[in-house]
Amino acid sequence: MIWTRCLLVALGYFAWTVPLAFGGATWEAANTAYQHGKYEEAKAAYLHLADTGPYSADLFYNLGNVWFKLGDPGRAILNYQRALLLNPGLVEAGSNLHTVLKIVGNDNQPTFREQIGAYADYFPLMASIAFWIFAFSIYPAWLKHGRLTLFCRRLCIVAGLIFLGTAALFVWIGSGAKDPNRALVVDSAVDLKYGPAVSARAVESMQLGEELQLISERGDWTFCRASSGNLGWILTRKTERLIP
Amino acid sequence: MNKLIGALTVLLYLGTFALAETSISASLSQSVTEVDHPIQLEVKVENARVARPPTVVATGLSINFAGTSSRTQILNFQASSTTTFTYIVTPTQEGNFEIPAIEVSAGGKVYRTSSLTLKVVHESGQSAGQPTESDKPYFAELVVPKESAYVGEQIPIELRFYFNQRMQYQPYPQGQYPLIEGEGFVTKKYLEPTEKQLEMNGRIYHVVVYKTGLTGVKPGKLELQSATQSFLLSSTFGQRNAPGFIDPLENFQQQVVDVKTNGASIDIKPLPTAGRPASFSGTVGDFTLATSAQPTKVQTGDPVTLKVEIKGLGNFDRIDQPSLSNIEGWRTYQPSEETQALDDLGLSAIKTYSFPLIAAKRVGSLPTVEFSYFDPNAEKYVTLKSSPINIEIEGDQLPEKAASPGNPAASSSPATKPAPMLDILDIRTQLPAPASFLPLVEQRAFWIGQAIPASALLLLGLGLCIRNARNAGQPQRILKQERRILWKKIDGSNNRPEVLHAAVRLLELDSRPHLRKKVTPPRPLNELISEGMVPEDLQSEVRALLETREATVYGHVGSESLTEDERSKIKILLNRWKATA
Numbered sequence: 067m068i069w070t071r072c073l074l075v076a077l078g079y080f081a082w083t084v085p086l087a088f089g090g091a092t093w094e095a096a097n098t099a100y101q102h103g104k105y106e107e108a109k110a111a112y113l114h115l116a117d118t119g120p121y122s123a124d125l126f127y128n129l130g131n132v133w134f135k136l137g138d139p140g141r142a143i144l145n146y147q148r149a150l151l152l153n154p155g156l157v158e159a160g161s162n163l164h165t166v167l168k169i170v171g172n173d174n175q176p177t178f179r180e181q182i183g184a185y186a187d188y189f190p191l192m193a194s195i196a197f198w199i200f201a202f203s204i205y206p207a208w209l210k211h212g213r214l215t216l217f218c219r220r221l222c223i224v225a226g227l228i229f230l231g232t233a234a235l236f237v238w239i240g241s242g243a244k245d246p247n248r249a250l251v252v253d254s255a256v257d258l259k260y261g262p263a264v265s266a267r268a269v270e271s272m273q274l275g276e277e278l279q280l281i282s283e284r285g286d287w288t289f290c291r292a293s294s295g296n297l298g299w300i301l302t303r304k305t306e307r308l309i310p
Numbered sequence: 311m312n313k314l315i316g317a318l319t320v321l322l323y324l325g326t327f328a329l330a331e332t333s334i335s336a337s338l339s340q341s342v343t344e345v346d347h348p349i350q351l352e353v354k355v356e357n358a359r360v361a362r363p364p365t366v367v368a369t370g371l372s373i374n375f376a377g378t379s380s381r382t383q384i385l386n387f388q389a390s391s392t393t394t395f396t397y398i399v400t401p402t403q404e405g406n407f408e409i410p411a412i413e414v415s416a417g418g419k420v421y422r423t424s425s426l427t428l429k430v431v432h433e434s435g436q437s438a439g440q441p442t443e444s445d446k447p448y449f450a451e452l453v454v455p456k457e458s459a460y461v462g463e464q465i466p467i468e469l470r471f472y473f474n475q476r477m478q479y480q481p482y483p484q485g486q487y488p489l490i491e492g493e494g495f496v497t498k499k500y501l502e503p504t505e506k507q508l509e510m511n512g513r514i515y516h517v518v519v520y521k522t523g524l525t526g527v528k529p530g531k532l533e534l535q536s537a538t539q540s541f542l543l544s545s546t547f548g549q550r551n552a553p554g555f556i557d558p559l560e561n562f563q564q565q566v567v568d569v570k571t572n573g574a575s576i577d578i579k580p581l582p583t584a585g586r587p588a589s590f591s592g593t594v595g596d597f598t599l600a601t602s603a604q605p606t607k608v609q610t611g612d613p614v615t616l617k618v619e620i621k622g623l624g625n626f627d628r629i630d631q632p633s634l635s636n637i638e639g640w641r642t643y644q645p646s647e648e649t650q651a652l653d654d655l656g657l658s659a660i661k662t663y664s665f666p667l668i669a670a671k672r673v674g675s676l677p678t679v680e681f682s683y684f685d686p687n688a689e690k691y692v693t694l695k696s697s698p699i700n701i702e703i704e705g706d707q708l709p710e711k712a713a714s715p716g717n718p719a720a721s722s723s724p725a726t727k728p729a730p731m732l733d734i735l736d737i738r739t740q741l742p743a744p745a746s747f748l749p750l751v752e753q754r755a756f757w758i759g760q761a762i763p764a765s766a767l768l769l770l771g772l773g774l775c776i777r778n779a780r781n782a783g784q785p786q787r788i789l790k791q792e793r794r795i796l797w798k799k800i801d802g803s804n805n806r807p808e809v810l811h812a813a814v815r816l817l818e819l820d821s822r823p824h825l826r827k828k829v830t831p832p833r834p835l836n837e838l839i840s841e842g843m844v845p846e847d848l849q850s851e852v853r854a855l856l857e858t859r860e861a862t863v864y865g866h867v868g869s870e871s872l873t874e875d876e877r878s879k880i881k882i883l884l885n886r887w888k889a890t891a
Contacts, residue, residue: 089740097739124742131737142734152745162734169732174397187750194756198763205774242748254644255631255663263499264626264649265656271646285496285527286627301627309747 093125100128105135116310123153130162139170140252143275144306147250151243151308154184170254170274174293179239180277186242189232196229247280248308249290251300258298262287269298278305332358333660334414335652336423338399341466342453344431345404350376351397352425356390358416363395371428372400401430406455424596424623424658425687429455447474447545450571452490452537454524458577460686461529462594464498464625464657465576468521469537472718474513478544481518481600482566488520488539494532494578498523501654524657525625526578537571581684587693590632592684595624599632599694601883603676608669610705616665618645618679618696623658631663632681639673642666671707675700731797793819800880806872810859813880817852820888832839845890851883 096111112129130145146163149156167173200222201272207218241262252275259270260282270292278300279291288302332355339350351373353364366373376398382391401407409426453468469488481487487500503520520539526532544564581594592702600619608614618632631645645663652658667676675698682693750756796819799812818832821843835856838844842854 093741097737102736120744121741121747124738125739128737131734134734148747151747158735158738165734166733170627190751190756194760198767201767202763202770205770244747244749255647257647261499263656264629264661266499266653266658274644285525 071170074275092119096128099259100132100135107285108132109136121148121152121310123149123151123156123159125149126152127156127159129163130166134166138252139166140250140254140274141306142166143170143172144252144308145252147308148310150184163309167275172273172275174273174276178233180234180243183242184237185265186236186244189236189239193229193232193236196225196232199225200229244309245279246307246309249278249280249288249305250308251276251278251304252306253304256300258290258296258300260298262289262299266299269296270294272300272304281304314680314687318534332356332416332419332421333652334358334421334423335658336409336412336426337653338409338426338428340817341427341455342429342431342466342523343401345401348398348400349428351399351409351412351426352396353397353412355393355395355414355416355421358393358414358421360393360395360414360416364412364414366397366409366412368399368407370401370403370405370407370430371409372402373409374398374400399428401428404430404432406430422598427455429453447477448472448479448541448543448567448569450533450537450539452571452574454534454574454576456576458579459526460579460594460684461526461581462592462625462628462684463686464523464525464595464623466655466657467524468520469521469522469539469571471518471520471539471541471571472510472515473543474543474545475507475516476545477516479516479518479541480747482540482542486540488537488571490524491535492533494528494530495524495526495534497525498655498657521655523657526576529552529578529580530799532576532578534574534576536573538568540566540568542566558560582689582691585691587682587691589680589693590682590684590691591630592628593624593630593681594623594628594686595683596685596687597622597681597683597692597694598623599679599681600694601676601679601696601699603699606700607702608704610660610669610671610703610708612669614669614676614701615666616667616676616679616699618663618665618681619660620659620681621652624683626656626659626661629661629683631682634665634677636675637677639669639671640677641668641670642677668708669703672703672705673701789819798882800877804871806870806876807859807863809872809877809880810855810862813855813884817855817887820884848883848887848890852887855880855883 083218092111092115095226096108096115099105099108099111109129109132112132114127115125116129126145130149132144133139135144143163143166146159146166149159150163153159201220203218203225206215207222251272254274256272258270258272259266259268261267272292277293281289281291281297283289283302284299286302287299288305289297289299290305291297324541334353334355336351336353339352343349351366363375363378374397376396378393378395380391380393384390399409407428409428411422411425415566416423448471450469450471453470454465454466456465459465469490471479481503490497491846500522502519503518506517506519508515508517524534542564543566598621600621602617602619604615604617605612608819616634620629620632626649634642643666645665648662648664648859649656650660650662652660665677678698679696680693682691684690685692713775736807746753793816796816800809800816803809803812814835815832817835821832821835821838835844835852839849839852
């Protein structure tokens, strides 16, 4: 009984504090400003929420919409990607991202690794669940004089295989889409160069919303790997990290 | 025939020459010199015929025209020509001098170079940057031409490494560039070092000069502690017999030394906030803006390229694309950009933006361009605006919906249905659920979640162990309890059959070997005797006890009550039995 009461109190506290922590009033004000076409005002409010409050997929989705309305497709793409990082199932973010990429002419298709990288968090979760099922079923399945059931043995084998598969995927994907060194090109007319100088020769021209893997920084320049695999230098201010 | 070929060559030359663009640049052979030490000034004019050398005048400097050279080359049917005017600049006094922008007229247009800065130090070598250690076999100096600069302003610097003429030297390892110690600045990529020879205090030195550009990134005192470069030095023991004589048996010693320069400090000033234009993106320097368009007569829907050239001296890294205004009637798209360095360091360059435009209706002029920068010499912000370029447009107004820039012809066709305008889905308004950018395995909740089944598994294992241990000890406990009850009967009861029965039972219980390891049911004493498992000295007594019990219990023979003598005999037998077991 006492445990039930404690649980109810905890749930009540959580339900009360989460909207407060998110800044419900600012959220409403930002949404209202957006709906009235006051995009600069909405942008300031959403950015304030992103700076102060907990992150959320919806917040970055709305921020992406504001940047798009303000004519900055690069940052719109960035924020839709952030929303999808936090919630890969947010279909609106996926749809708007597709639209903006189409508008800016970026037709780069994500690789298989990038596609499953969006679900990188699911692999350790599945691996852990499979592992515990395996661990709990191995004793009854292998007990000589216990209740040896065919069900337990089958469960043990299936859970073990799932664990091995998901663990291998997890090792391959790593942090996946949540890699802190992932960045996007948010400004147009930018080249990947052979050296950290404006006079250096260009390796390739980067498209808006193109993904980069940041390696190191020097002054205004960042050494990075483009999605094409080319290495080069890019102006740091023309890129932004996906993880804020 | 030869005349025809000659005429064609000339025509080709003239044709290609006409396509090449005219540019002009000026450079000094050194940015720092001494009083009365002449240096060279070169004015290069590319792809233009200039008959007279331009006039160059600067206060505090004696500038004399020295000569003209010209060069023409045709590469891939692209002809280019360069005319170089050389001047000798002799400083007459110490200080910082500016050679103003040089104007050259060509083809009815006036072209200007960027202004140049020259630092002149006193011959005695007491000024900053002049080496004071010229008695040493090697030394270095850091030459910074300015004592103050603005944040983002490019400062050309030189690192000079002096070596006595008797020393052989090379950077170690090969390809290594000097390291400047200090913080709050960034440098450009080093140029390949140049070498020269000069005489100082009657000694001849070889000088290795590294040039780079330095930019302060934050306001305040920028302290450059030193610049260090490792060299592999080879020197001879002792003195040579005569200058120029090389003794093949001469002993050389080699060593790697770190050669350090002097330090320098530069006052980095913040960019003023007053009067900062909205379009300012951090560009510092001195620039010019020029625009051109191709073609100048089009139909509505046809693409026009507006080329914007930003030329000058400054931090080209910070130049953002210029903003377009008066875009009414035009569809604008993202420009491509290209940078062409005009000097080795890239401090002076031309950055070209090509804006693809499509006229949606008849308008008289192209959009105008605006570009802002901070001029450190004038110490103010400058906003350059291009003058409108007239254009002739024919055709009907395009529909409102934008056509793809890659296929402008599609929009001009009245039969083609315009593509629907792409738009985005509306915002989400419900209060969002918090989420984290941390990967799941780095979140505390995940590991707390793992601790729950881990604890359960641990408890389960512990419970199984306890249960097994308890199960293993249970029969032993029961037997122990039975043995205690039997002994109690033997000690306290006077009922003879009961005591005899208890005694036989105790003998049976104690007869089992390895009692602790394996629980086996007790066997009847008769069987044990017949199998010879009872010691011989006890066999007669055990048999007597069995017979007595059977006679008493089953035959009802003898007394019903037990005597003390009988009880003690039974106890002795039991103890001996136990000891034997």
